[in-house]
Amino acid sequence: MRKSALHRRAFAAACVILLAATLILVREHTRIPDGHMTVRFFDVGQGDSALLVSPSGKTVLIDSGPDLSALEALGTALPLSKKSIDLLILSHPDPDHFTAFPEVLRRFRVGALMLPDVRNDETPYLSLLAIAKEQGVPLVPADPHRDLDLKDGVTLDILWPPDPAPLAEDNDNSIVLRAAFGTGSILFTGDLSVKGEEVLLASGIDVSAHVLKVGHHGSRFSSSDAFLAAVHPRLAVISVGKDNHYGHPNPETLGRLEKAGIPVRSTMGEGEIDLIF
Ligand SMILES: [Zn+2]
Structure with a gap:
Protein backbone atom coordinates (compact mmCIF):
# COMPACT_ATOMS: atom_id res chain seq x y z
CA MET A 1 0.00 0.00 0.00
CA ARG A 31 -25.52 14.56 33.01
CA ILE A 32 -23.23 16.42 35.41
CA PRO A 33 -24.77 18.40 38.29
CA ASP A 34 -25.89 21.79 36.97
CA GLY A 35 -26.99 23.65 40.09
CA HIS A 36 -30.64 22.64 39.76
CA MET A 37 -32.81 20.00 41.36
CA THR A 38 -33.98 17.68 38.62
CA VAL A 39 -36.78 15.14 38.89
CA ARG A 40 -37.15 12.57 36.13
CA PHE A 41 -40.32 10.51 36.03
CA PHE A 42 -39.17 7.40 34.24
CA ASP A 43 -41.47 5.81 31.69
CA VAL A 44 -41.94 2.49 33.48
CA GLY A 45 -45.46 1.66 32.26
CA GLN A 46 -48.05 0.94 34.95
CA GLY A 47 -46.06 1.90 38.06
CA ASP A 48 -43.97 4.63 39.64
CA SER A 49 -40.29 5.47 39.45
CA ALA A 50 -38.71 8.91 39.75
CA LEU A 51 -35.07 9.94 40.05
CA LEU A 52 -34.24 13.12 41.94
CA VAL A 53 -30.80 14.61 41.31
CA SER A 54 -29.78 17.42 43.65
CA PRO A 55 -27.68 20.45 42.61
CA SER A 56 -24.49 18.78 43.85
CA GLY A 57 -25.32 15.48 42.13
CA LYS A 58 -26.83 13.54 45.04
CA THR A 59 -29.30 10.94 43.81
CA VAL A 60 -32.56 9.66 45.28
CA LEU A 61 -34.61 7.02 43.48
CA ILE A 62 -38.23 7.03 44.60
CA ASP A 63 -39.80 3.69 43.65
CA SER A 64 -38.57 1.55 40.77
CA GLY A 65 -41.55 0.47 38.68
CA PRO A 66 -43.15 -2.87 37.73
CA ASP A 67 -40.22 -4.28 35.71
CA LEU A 68 -36.54 -3.53 34.99
CA SER A 69 -37.12 -0.52 32.73
CA ALA A 70 -36.06 1.85 35.55
CA LEU A 71 -32.58 0.27 35.36
CA GLU A 72 -32.27 1.18 31.68
CA ALA A 73 -33.54 4.69 32.41
CA LEU A 74 -30.95 5.07 35.20
CA GLY A 75 -28.25 4.11 32.69
CA THR A 76 -29.36 6.96 30.44
CA ALA A 77 -29.94 9.51 33.21
CA LEU A 78 -26.69 9.08 35.13
CA PRO A 79 -23.10 9.70 33.98
CA LEU A 80 -21.31 6.53 32.84
CA SER A 81 -18.89 6.85 35.75
CA LYS A 82 -21.65 7.07 38.38
CA LYS A 83 -22.07 3.72 40.08
CA SER A 84 -23.75 4.87 43.28
CA ILE A 85 -27.19 6.06 44.38
CA ASP A 86 -27.44 7.85 47.70
CA LEU A 87 -30.93 6.80 48.70
CA LEU A 88 -33.68 4.46 47.51
CA ILE A 89 -37.18 5.19 48.80
CA LEU A 90 -39.92 2.60 48.56
CA SER A 91 -43.29 4.33 48.94
CA HIS A 92 -45.06 1.05 49.81
CA PRO A 93 -44.45 -2.62 49.11
CA ASP A 94 -46.44 -3.15 45.89
CA PRO A 95 -44.61 -4.74 42.93
CA ASP A 96 -45.39 -1.84 40.58
CA HIS A 97 -43.20 0.28 42.87
CA PHE A 98 -40.18 -1.89 43.64
CA THR A 99 -39.50 -4.54 41.01
CA ALA A 100 -36.19 -3.02 39.82
CA PHE A 101 -34.85 -2.34 43.34
CA PRO A 102 -33.15 -5.76 43.77
CA GLU A 103 -31.13 -5.24 40.56
CA VAL A 104 -30.41 -1.61 41.50
CA LEU A 105 -29.06 -2.88 44.84
CA ARG A 106 -26.84 -5.38 43.00
CA ARG A 107 -25.51 -2.97 40.37
CA PHE A 108 -25.09 0.28 42.33
CA ARG A 109 -23.50 1.18 45.65
CA VAL A 110 -26.61 2.30 47.52
CA GLY A 111 -26.37 4.52 50.61
CA ALA A 112 -29.63 3.43 52.24
CA LEU A 113 -33.10 2.04 51.53
CA MET A 114 -35.99 3.92 53.13
CA LEU A 115 -39.16 1.96 53.86
CA PRO A 116 -42.57 2.79 55.33
CA ASP A 117 -43.46 1.18 58.63
CA VAL A 118 -45.63 -1.61 57.22
CA ARG A 119 -45.56 -5.36 57.58
CA ASN A 120 -45.49 -7.41 54.40
CA ASP A 121 -44.73 -11.12 54.27
CA GLU A 122 -44.88 -11.63 50.52
CA THR A 123 -41.88 -13.27 48.88
CA PRO A 124 -40.82 -10.42 46.51
CA TYR A 125 -40.70 -7.94 49.39
CA LEU A 126 -38.89 -10.34 51.74
CA SER A 127 -36.31 -11.07 49.04
CA LEU A 128 -35.81 -7.30 48.52
CA LEU A 129 -35.01 -6.99 52.24
CA ALA A 130 -32.68 -10.00 52.01
CA ILE A 131 -30.78 -8.51 49.03
CA ALA A 132 -30.40 -5.19 50.86
CA LYS A 133 -28.94 -7.08 53.83
CA GLU A 134 -26.65 -9.13 51.56
CA GLN A 135 -25.37 -5.90 49.95
CA GLY A 136 -24.86 -4.26 53.36
CA VAL A 137 -27.40 -1.51 52.59
CA PRO A 138 -28.94 -0.02 55.76
CA LEU A 139 -32.74 0.01 56.01
CA VAL A 140 -34.05 3.37 57.19
CA PRO A 141 -37.62 3.66 58.49
CA ALA A 142 -39.53 6.66 57.12
CA ASP A 143 -39.73 8.99 60.10
CA PRO A 144 -41.89 12.12 59.82
CA HIS A 145 -39.93 13.61 62.73
CA ARG A 146 -36.59 13.33 60.91
CA ASP A 147 -36.42 15.17 57.62
CA LEU A 148 -33.44 14.80 55.31
CA ASP A 149 -31.21 17.70 54.38
CA LEU A 150 -29.07 16.92 51.32
CA LYS A 151 -26.81 19.87 52.30
CA ASP A 152 -27.02 21.55 48.91
CA GLY A 153 -30.34 23.32 49.24
CA VAL A 154 -32.56 20.25 48.81
CA THR A 155 -34.62 18.98 51.72
CA LEU A 156 -36.80 15.90 51.80
CA ASP A 157 -39.67 16.40 54.25
CA ILE A 158 -41.16 13.07 55.20
CA LEU A 159 -44.83 13.81 55.91
CA TRP A 160 -46.39 10.36 56.15
CA PRO A 161 -46.95 7.73 57.55
CA PRO A 162 -46.67 8.34 61.27
CA ASP A 163 -45.39 5.54 63.50
CA PRO A 164 -47.30 3.33 64.06
CA ALA A 165 -48.94 3.41 60.62
CA PRO A 166 -52.58 4.32 61.28
CA LEU A 167 -54.49 2.65 58.45
CA ALA A 168 -55.11 -0.92 57.39
CA GLU A 169 -54.26 -0.59 53.70
CA ASP A 170 -50.61 -0.45 52.61
CA ASN A 171 -51.56 2.12 49.96
CA ASP A 172 -52.77 4.49 52.69
CA ASN A 173 -49.50 4.11 54.57
CA SER A 174 -47.46 5.09 51.50
CA ILE A 175 -44.52 7.34 52.22
CA VAL A 176 -45.60 10.87 51.35
CA LEU A 177 -42.71 13.27 51.02
CA ARG A 178 -42.08 16.76 49.78
CA ALA A 179 -38.78 17.55 48.09
CA ALA A 180 -38.00 21.25 48.17
CA PHE A 181 -35.31 23.35 46.53
CA GLY A 182 -35.32 27.13 46.64
CA THR A 183 -38.89 28.22 46.01
CA GLY A 184 -39.83 24.99 44.19
CA SER A 185 -41.28 21.82 45.67
CA ILE A 186 -42.78 18.52 44.62
CA LEU A 187 -45.02 16.16 46.57
CA PHE A 188 -44.73 12.40 46.12
CA THR A 189 -47.77 10.49 47.33
CA GLY A 190 -47.21 6.83 46.42
CA ASP A 191 -50.59 5.12 46.08
CA LEU A 192 -52.33 7.06 48.87
CA SER A 193 -56.12 6.84 48.51
CA VAL A 194 -58.81 9.31 49.55
CA LYS A 195 -59.00 7.63 52.97
CA GLY A 196 -55.28 8.20 53.57
CA GLU A 197 -55.58 11.77 52.23
CA GLU A 198 -58.39 12.48 54.73
CA VAL A 199 -56.41 11.24 57.74
CA LEU A 200 -53.29 13.08 56.56
CA LEU A 201 -55.20 16.35 56.14
CA ALA A 202 -57.02 15.87 59.46
CA SER A 203 -53.65 15.67 61.21
CA GLY A 204 -52.98 19.25 60.09
CA ILE A 205 -49.85 18.51 58.05
CA ASP A 206 -49.00 21.08 55.39
CA VAL A 207 -49.03 19.25 52.05
CA SER A 208 -48.71 22.26 49.75
CA ALA A 209 -46.33 21.88 46.80
CA HIS A 210 -45.75 23.30 43.33
CA VAL A 211 -45.89 19.91 41.65
CA LEU A 212 -48.01 16.92 42.67
CA LYS A 213 -47.16 13.35 41.73
CA VAL A 214 -50.78 12.22 41.52
CA GLY A 215 -51.62 9.38 43.90
CA HIS A 216 -52.16 5.81 42.67
CA HIS A 217 -51.62 6.45 38.95
CA GLY A 218 -54.72 8.66 38.71
CA SER A 219 -57.10 6.19 40.38
CA ARG A 220 -60.69 7.30 40.96
CA PHE A 221 -60.13 6.61 44.67
CA SER A 222 -57.28 9.14 45.05
CA SER A 223 -56.90 12.91 44.62
CA SER A 224 -60.04 14.22 46.31
CA ASP A 225 -61.12 17.82 45.77
CA ALA A 226 -60.04 18.61 49.35
CA PHE A 227 -56.59 17.10 48.84
CA LEU A 228 -56.04 18.92 45.53
CA ALA A 229 -57.10 22.19 47.20
CA ALA A 230 -54.65 21.60 50.09
CA VAL A 231 -51.70 20.75 47.81
CA HIS A 232 -52.67 23.53 45.42
CA PRO A 233 -50.10 22.48 42.78
CA ARG A 234 -49.31 24.30 39.54
CA LEU A 235 -48.71 21.00 37.78
CA ALA A 236 -49.77 17.39 38.28
CA VAL A 237 -47.79 14.42 36.97
CA ILE A 238 -49.38 11.00 36.52
CA SER A 239 -47.12 7.95 36.22
CA VAL A 240 -49.23 5.40 34.38
CA GLY A 241 -49.00 2.77 31.62
CA LYS A 242 -50.81 2.74 28.27
CA ASP A 243 -53.91 0.53 28.05
CA ASN A 244 -53.69 -0.62 31.67
CA HIS A 245 -56.61 -2.76 32.80
CA TYR A 246 -57.30 -0.56 35.86
CA GLY A 247 -58.55 2.23 33.62
CA HIS A 248 -55.98 4.64 35.10
CA PRO A 249 -56.03 7.57 34.95
CA ASN A 250 -59.73 7.64 35.76
CA PRO A 251 -61.82 10.28 33.93
CA GLU A 252 -63.35 11.40 37.27
CA THR A 253 -59.87 12.13 38.65
CA LEU A 254 -58.91 13.98 35.47
CA GLY A 255 -62.17 15.92 35.85
CA ARG A 256 -61.29 16.94 39.42
CA LEU A 257 -57.83 18.09 38.28
CA GLU A 258 -59.37 20.05 35.42
CA LYS A 259 -61.99 21.61 37.71
CA ALA A 260 -59.19 22.71 40.04
CA GLY A 261 -57.36 24.28 37.06
CA ILE A 262 -54.30 22.04 37.44
CA PRO A 263 -52.47 21.17 34.20
CA VAL A 264 -51.67 17.46 33.88
CA ARG A 265 -48.74 15.66 32.30
CA SER A 266 -48.59 11.88 32.10
CA THR A 267 -45.89 9.33 31.28
CA MET A 268 -48.51 7.47 29.23
CA GLY A 269 -48.76 10.39 26.83
CA GLU A 270 -45.19 11.71 26.90
CA GLY A 271 -42.85 8.94 28.03
CA GLU A 272 -40.23 10.18 30.50
CA ILE A 273 -41.05 13.55 32.07
CA ASP A 274 -38.12 15.67 33.25
CA LEU A 275 -38.73 18.60 35.59
CA ILE A 276 -36.06 21.14 36.49
CA PHE A 277 -36.38 23.18 39.69
ZN1 LIG B 1 -49.01 1.66 42.29
Missing part, protein backbone atom coordinates in the same frame (compact mmCIF):
# COMPACT_ATOMS: atom_id res chain seq x y z
CA ARG A 2 1.26 3.47 -0.83
CA LYS A 3 2.29 5.81 1.95
CA SER A 4 -0.32 8.49 1.14
CA ALA A 5 -3.16 5.91 1.30
CA LEU A 6 -1.90 4.78 4.72
CA HIS A 7 -1.90 8.40 5.90
CA ARG A 8 -5.45 8.90 4.66
CA ARG A 9 -6.63 5.81 6.56
CA ALA A 10 -4.86 6.86 9.75
CA PHE A 11 -6.38 10.33 9.41
CA ALA A 12 -9.91 8.89 8.91
CA ALA A 13 -9.49 6.60 11.95
CA ALA A 14 -8.31 9.54 14.08
CA CYS A 15 -11.38 11.55 12.96
CA VAL A 16 -13.73 8.69 13.94
CA ILE A 17 -12.07 8.38 17.38
CA LEU A 18 -12.23 12.16 17.90
CA LEU A 19 -15.91 12.25 16.91
CA ALA A 20 -16.75 9.36 19.28
CA ALA A 21 -14.84 11.03 22.14
CA THR A 22 -16.68 14.33 21.48
CA LEU A 23 -20.08 12.57 21.49
CA ILE A 24 -19.25 10.84 24.80
CA LEU A 25 -18.09 14.15 26.31
CA VAL A 26 -21.29 15.91 25.18
CA ARG A 27 -23.40 13.03 26.60
CA GLU A 28 -21.58 13.15 29.94
CA HIS A 29 -21.71 16.94 30.10
CA THR A 30 -25.53 16.86 29.97
